[in-house]
Amino acid sequence: MATSVLTLPVASIQNTFPEVLQEVEDGIIQSDKFWVSCYKTSERSVHAKVSAELDDRDRNLVVLKVIEDDVEISKDASGNYTIACEPLNIPPTKVLTPYxxxxxxxxxxxxxxxxxxxxxxxxxxxxxxxxxxxxxxxxxxxxxxxxxxxxxxxxxxxxxxxxxxxxxxxxxxxxxxxxxxxxxxxxxxxxxxxxxxxxxxxxxxxxxxxxxxxxxxxxxxxxxxxxxxxxxxxxxxxxxxxxxxxxxxxxxxxxxxxxxxxxxxxxxxxxxxxxxxxxxxxxxxxxxxxxxxxxxxxxxxxxxxxxxxxxxxxxxxxxxxxxxxxxxxxxxxxxxxxxxxxxxxxxxxxxxxxxxxxxxxxxxxxxxxxxxxxxxxxxxxxxxxxxxxxxxxxxxxxxxxxxxxxxxxxxxxxxxxxxxxxxxxxxxxxxxxxxxxxxxxxxxxxxxxxxxxxx
Incomplete structure (x- = not known):
């Protein structure tokens, strides 16, 4: 039964990031940041800060800007965000928040x-x-x-x-x-x-x-x-x-x-x-x-x-x-x-x-x-x-x-x-x-x- 055990990566995100996005969208704060971290056993961890701010033209749109380039974050068609990290070979992965x-x-x-x-x-x-x-x-x-x-x-x-x-x-x-x-x-x-x-x-x-x-x-x-x-x-x-x-x-x-x-x-x-x-x-x-x-x-x-x-x-x-x-x-x-x-x-x-x-x-x-x-x-x-x-x-x-x-x-x-x-x-x-x-x-x-x- 010798089967090699594959190692899967972890893409974690600040658990309060929905609050950050909502406060920016509602105009309570002009901008704010949250963290994203990616891990894989025996490899270098990747940590990034993401800035959330309102778009200059569309004031109902929250724009995300990754301060470090090793992480990508985007929104998919279902309304959920995805995280990708090229150094750890992490493809766009859904980040599901509770309903x-x-x-x-x-x-x-x-x-x-x-x-x-x-x-x-x-x-x-x-x-x-x-x-x-x-x-x-x-x-x-x-x-x-x-x-x-x-x-x-x-x-x-x-x-x-x-x-x-x-x-x-x-x-x-x-x-x-x-x-x-x-x-x-x-x-x-x-x-x-x-x-x-x-x-x-x-x-x-x-x-x-x-x-x-x-x-x-x-x-x-x-x-x-x-x-x-x-x-x-x-x-x-x-x-x-x-x-x-x-x-x-x-x-x-x-x-x-x-x-x-x-x-x-x-x-x-x-x-x-x-x-x-x-x-x-x-x-x-x-x-x-x-x-x-x-x-x-x-x-x-x-x-x-x-x-x-x-x-x-x-x-x-x-x-x-x-x-x-x-x-x-x-x-x-x-x-x-x-x-x-x-x-x-x-x-x-x-x-x-x-x-x-x-x-x-x-x-x-x-x-x-x-x-x-x-x-x-x-x-x-x-x-x-x-x-x-x-x-x-x-x-x-x-x-x-x-x-x-x-x-x-x-x-x-x-x-x-x-x-x-x-x-x-x-x-x-x-x-x-x-x-x-x-x-x-x-x-x-x-x-x-x-x-x-x-x-």
Whole structure:
């Protein structure tokens, strides 16, 4: 599995540059500057100042002038800016700013922000949930994105104060490790460092929240170490959980019973669920035996679970055969697998490690990676495929606060877009949702802010 790890560049920009441009455009200030920096491991960094000022003739046009010549910045047809840097071979790369920023003033106070440790957006994009180190979970409504969002007319994000909109719960004794909405968008599955899973109502109140804590309708206990990730099968009568106790468990939600407990070769840090591969890696029969427990749904037998392991490998479990069918060699980039994502329709699997390496596989030939890449030596916190037609990208959340979207198919790997807005705070979660005619990318970070990008 010896695959060379490609190094991708970083094109970063002052996170407040939209404010600078807006103040100049509004005539509040005559001109101002912001910085642009480009990096690539083992190469000389490039730093530039960009001056923003109103055009002499068209007073509605903001003109950008790069003080150093090594960086180029321009505006594309979609209303976003691009950065290019010839010395580091960086082609024009999109700089995406959030369309919306959701701020709970008590949780995103810059003087004492509450780190968001778990996050999810409902399938219908009507609400999102955030989890914290103290075991609490907050549920918030979202605001719609108008169809006029593309192309962007203003780069400044819509700032939404959600302080008084939250519905609260505290189902865990310590940190929340994952959150997943059920397909109905009205129920939430959470996991924690306290070894438990909980099922929470996720209904939005008709009026202002009452302030009373929402209690779990069910608490599931069987793991002996922190639960790290979950997956929901079909409508949610069966769920799957992964843990640092080196097991993956299949649950019946109604009874709270464990239907199966599958051992893994190492502690599981992340997982993703999907349909069984057309050709099982172990060469066994593709048709599993009937389930021995009537509480196991027929849909469950057709599923596999990809597990990211602390050992640096990933493992494939077959829920129909109730066994491990493949374990990869250790990651070529070294380090534990911290995130894993399965794009079933495109036969792609991506893993991210705590050393910053992202590896992409064709699930029909798991033994040889398609590609591997990294930017800086900082942990990959989360991955989410971004799929539009025949183009496949990968959103990468990183502990250095420099999240990005990498292009994977048909060309790649390359940096497709930089996600701007965070000021050096680790980004722990990325989630992709399609709403109406546009695709949204959501992120949550250690500054306590939830950001929504329109792709």
């Amino acid at each position: 919306q920023e959701y701020k709970d003033q008590e949780r995103s106070n810059p003087a004492r922000p509450h780190r968001i440790t778990a996050f999810d957006v409902s399938p219908d994009s009507s609400r999102f949930a955030t989890g914290y180190l103290d075991g609490s979970i907050f549920l918030y409504p979202t605001s719609a994105v108008p169809l006029s969002a593309c192309p962007r007319k203003r780069l400044l994000p819509q700032s939404i104060d959600i302080t008084k909109m939250r519905t609260t719960s505290k189902p865990h004794l310590s940190g929340v490790t994952s959150l997943k909405f059920f397909p109905s968008s009205r129920v939430l599955l959470s996991t924690g460092l306290d070894f438990s899973l909980t099922i929470l109502p996720a209904e939005l109140p008709d009026g202002p929240p009452s302030g009373a804590r929402v209690l779990p309708v069910r608490t599931l206990r069987a793991h002996t170490r922190p639960v790290t990730d979950t997956a929901i099968i079909a409508l949610g009568r069966n769920i799957v959980s992964a843990s640092l106790d080196a097991t993956v468990k299949l649950w019946d939600v109604s009874s709270g019973a464990v239907l199966s407990s599958l051992p893994t070769s190492a502690s599981v840090t992340s997982m993703d669920l999907g349909a069984r591969l057309p050709v099982p890696p172990d060469g066994d029969d593709a048709v599993p035996p009937p389930a021995s427990d009537a509480r196991e749904l027929p849909d469950t037998a057709a599923k596999v679970v990809f597990c990211g392991l602390q050992s640096g490998a990933f493992e494939l479990l077959d829920l129909g055969f109730k066994k491990s069918v493949y374990t990869s060699p250790m990651s070529g980039g070294g380090g534990a697998i911290t995130s894993i994502s399965y794009a079933e329709a495109h036969n792609l699997l991506a893993t991210g490690s705590d050393t910053g390496t992202v590896t992409v596989y064709d699930t029909r030939a798991l033994g040889t990676p398609l590609t591997a890449f990294r930017r800086l030596d900082t942990a990959v916190a989360d991955l989410a495929f971004v799929i539009g037609g025949t183009e496949v990208g990968l959103a990468v959340a990183t502990s250095d606060g420099l999240p990005y979207i990498a292009s994977v198919v048909p060309e790649g790997p390359a940096v497709h877009a930089e996600l701007v807005g965070v000021d050096c705070d680790p980004v722990q979660n990325v989630t992709v949702r399609r709403e109406g005619g546009h695709m949204d990318l959501w992120s949550a970070s250690d500054d306590g802010v939830v950001r929504r990008y329109v792709l």
